[in-house]
Amino acid sequence: MLGMLTGxxxxxxFILSSIRNEFITRFSRSRLGGLWMIIHPLAQVAIYALILSNILAAKLPGIDNKYAYALYLMAGSLAWTLFSEIISRFLSLFIDQGNLMKKISFPRITLPVIVVGSCLLNNALLFVAILIVFALLGQSPNLxxxxxxxxxxxxxxxxVGLGLIxxxxxxxxxxIGQVVPIVLQIWFWFTPIVYPVSIIPDYLKGTLEYNPMFSIVSAYHSVMVYKESPDLHQVLITLAIAVALMLLGLFMFRRAVPEMVDSL
Structure with a gap:
C-alpha cells in the first residue's frame, strides 16, 4: 500500500495532466463542451420527472415544494451517476489501456486514480448545476x-472497490463486461432513486438493508431535499463496507497486475 501511495x-x-487532457479531448470538437456532462443526467431527470411526477408527487411527505419529485430525483441521481460512471469506466479500463500497460513502465495504480479524478470533476460540475436548478425551484442550499x-x-x-474487482x-x-451493465440497470431500479421508500411494501423493505447504495442515496435525499442530517449509524456502516470493498479491490488489483499485463 505504501508503494502505491509513493508511486x-x-x-x-502525470495524473493531473491526464485528467485535464481527458477533459479537454473529450469535448474538443463539441460546441457545448463540458456542458454535455451536465445535460445528459439532467435530461434523464427531466424525463423521469415528466413521466412520474404526477403519480408520485403526492407521496413525498415532508417536502413543502411543488417540485418535490424533481428535487428528489436530482439528489438521488447525483449519487448514482458518480457510482455507475466509476464502475462502468473501470470495467474496461485495463483492456482499453492494455498497450500502455505493456509498453511503458509506470505505477499502474495511476490509471484508476485518473478515472476517479475525472469522474469527480464531472460530478462536481453536475453538483453545481443541480444547486442552480435547486435554487430556481425554491430549494436553497443548507449547511x-x-x-x-x-x-x-x-x-x-x-x-472503486467494486470497479477494481x-x-x-x-x-x-x-x-463480465457484458453482464455488469445489466446488473447496474437492475441495481438502479432496486435503489429508491425514481421512487420514494414509502411506496415499497413492508415485506420488501428489509431487503434494502443489503443494498449499500440504499443508505447513501437516502442520505443524499435527507441532506439535499429534507435538509436533515443523515442517519449517522447507517452512514458509518456504509463507510465501513466501502473501505472494506476498496481495500479488497486494491489488494486484488495489486496481485493481478503482472498476470493482467501478460493476458492483455
Missing amino acids: LWRYRG QMLWLVPLTLSVVAIA LGVLNVFVRD
Missing part, C-alpha cells in the same frame, strides 16, 4: 450539505 505522489503531475463530502467519499470507495476479472473473463 501516486511521484506521478502526481447539512456539508455531509456530501463524506458521502461522496463513501460512493467513491464502494465504486470487476475490471480485473473482465481482463480474464470478458463476459
